[in-house]
Amino acid sequence: MTMSAERRYGGQSQEARIAERREKLMRAALALYGRVGPADASVAMICAEAGLTARYFYESFANRDALFLAVFEAVCARLLEGVRERANGDGGAALGALFTALAEHPGLARMFVVDLHHDSDEIRAVAKHFGVALAALIAPGVDDPLLRAGVMGATMRIARAWIEADYAAPIETVAAAAARFTLAARSA
Amino acid sequence: MTMSAERRYGGQSQEARIAERREKLMRAALALYGRVGPADASVAMICAEAGLTARYFYESFANRDALFLAVFEAVCARLLEGVRERANGDGGAALGALFTALAEHPGLARMFVVDLHHDSDEIRAVAKHFGVALAALIAPGVDDPLLRAGVMGATMRIARAWIEADYAAPIETVAAAAARFTLAARSA
DNA sequence: CTTATCTGACAATCTTGATTGTCTGTTTGT
DNA sequence: ACAAACAGACAATCAAGATTGTCAGATAAG
Structure with missing residues (x-):
């Protein structure tokens, strides 16, 4: 129960994990933009492509x-x-x-x-x-x-x-x- | 109670009235496409611009x-x-x-x-x-x-x-x- | 072992706008 | 005057998707 900022998961710091998820989302989004176009790439699709859930979407992006x-x-x-x-x-x-x-x-x-x-x-x-x-x-x-x-x-x-x-x-x-x-x- | 096809309103046949409304809608749409862009021109806006209601929209256009x-x-x-x-x-x-x-x-x-x-x-x-x-x-x-x-x-x-x-x-x-x-x- | 934090799935809520349906009054032909 | 067809307003319904909230299980630190 010391400071939380130090805690590690999967060997990575919190910032690193968040950054990794953000990366995944951006990569997934780019792939989908190419496949179906930006207009038809929904948040749900992008998350599925990234292997994450909507919760993490809003962790890294306002919308x-x-x-x-x-x-x-x-x-x-x-x-x-x-x-x-x-x-x-x-x-x-x-x-x-x-x-x-x-x-x-x-x-x-x-x-x-x-x-x-x-x-x-x-x-x-x-x-x-x-x-x-x-x-x-x-x-x-x-x-x-x-x-x-x-x-x-x-x-x-x-x-x-x-x-x-x-x-x-x-x-x-x-x-x-x-x-x-x-x-x-x-x-x- | 004779045939309805002959009936006139405002001096115009039914087809003429429908055609006129269709024209109004198209003109209104074009104006709005220019003003706010096609994506943001809603059916409601277009009808308002044309001085008509949604009922007449679907009279002339499927969607x-x-x-x-x-x-x-x-x-x-x-x-x-x-x-x-x-x-x-x-x-x-x-x-x-x-x-x-x-x-x-x-x-x-x-x-x-x-x-x-x-x-x-x-x-x-x-x-x-x-x-x-x-x-x-x-x-x-x-x-x-x-x-x-x-x-x-x-x-x-x-x-x-x-x-x-x-x-x-x-x-x-x-x-x-x-x-x-x-x-x-x-x-x- | 215990607890706080994290994860993943998922349901609930909100927004926006399209589309359809109903209702009241108006116009026209007879 | 009367009835059928019309006009206009409006509410009801639907759908899609974004955004937020909850919850049970997993993981790491002490």
């Missing part, structure tokens, strides 16, 4: 939207990082890196490419930041917001068409198609 | 989604027609016509530009048909699905950026930005 936001932020960061390291510096390689990353993680892909509800201001903000950062990688030097919007729109929609066709086209083809549009934005 | 589909189809058709007649034949003028049409009808604009839940197969089908038809107007001759996707994505996202900035940029500027991408798709 359903909070989980979505957390996953979205994490996924944006991971995707940007992946593209950056694979294509360091080279704008041309960045497109290939982007599509490669999307092909490797279907859940992640669907999150961006299929319908994303830009519902809350927070999500909108994250999406905007991501868009600017990604545009800087695939079309560096394009500063006009309209042109940047065009680049992002073209790239994302191409990715979507590709994914919906079950990744039929080879990555080089897809990247080449997208490259046309990034070049168009950069020419004087 | 909420049926109304959305009907409005979406009508709006696609109207928009295509508008662009066609204003830009007859000329692909360059088509872009200007598109943005003009969007500027004139905010409700209509939001329906396309803000991300649309491609939930049902029917909606997806309508959207796809619309995409192909519009692409044929603004980028004639582009047959590769990936390039067409790029053109549509760039155009729509530019429109969205424009609208979200409250139509700040002049139409010529927006059309010129979009034209870059349509040209990119058409060059060998």
Whole structure:
């Protein structure tokens, strides 16, 4: 009956256990977002996928939207990082890196490419930041917001068409198609 | 107590009255889709906006989604027609016509530009048909699905950026930005 | 061994909105 | 004037899913 903060279960501290459950939930959510879409991924589904119960959901997230936001932020960061390291510096390689990353993680892909509800201001903000950062990688030097919007729109929609066709086209083809549009934005 | 089909109210036949209510509902829905988005436009809201009650909603539409589909189809058709007649034949003028049409009808604009839940197969089908038809107007001759996707994505996202900035940029500027991408798709 | 804490399952509650049903008064044809 | 069909308001029902609360059993610390 000493302090509770020290107590361990399964060899892990309380924080570690909570963090682990949180991780499980985020992973499960991402998988479900990819499988059925964010709108149809219920709390119950996510918990089942994670092997936890609703009690633990609300231990780590205030509500359903909070989980979505957390996953979205994490996924944006991971995707940007992946593209950056694979294509360091080279704008041309960045497109290939982007599509490669999307092909490797279907859940992640669907999150961006299929319908994303830009519902809350927070999500909108994250999406905007991501868009600017990604545009800087695939079309560096394009500063006009309209042109940047065009680049992002073209790239994302191409990715979507590709994914919906079950990744039929080879990555080089897809990247080449997208490259046309990034070049168009950069020419004087 | 003769046949009921002939009976008139307010000088209109039954079919005319029903059709009028249906029209009111569709107009109200379009207005609300623009104002709060399709997802948050409840049946109750739409009926209130139309000055009718829920009873009449289900007189004309099987459910909420049926109304959305009907409005979406009508709006696609109207928009295509508008662009066609204003830009007859000329692909360059088509872009200007598109943005003009969007500027004139905010409700209509939001329906396309803000991300649309491609939930049902029917909606997806309508959207796809619309995409192909519009692409044929603004980028004639582009047959590769990936390039067409790029053109549509760039155009729509530019429109969205424009609208979200409250139509700040002049139409010529927006059309010129979009034209870059349509040209990119058409060059060998 | 005993107790406090944790776990997992589950039921109870709440919200929101769709959909259906009823009721009262109004309009129109005869 | 009268009856059938209509209009409008509104309550009742349904459904889905989120969020919260309870409880019995498991686990670790003392």
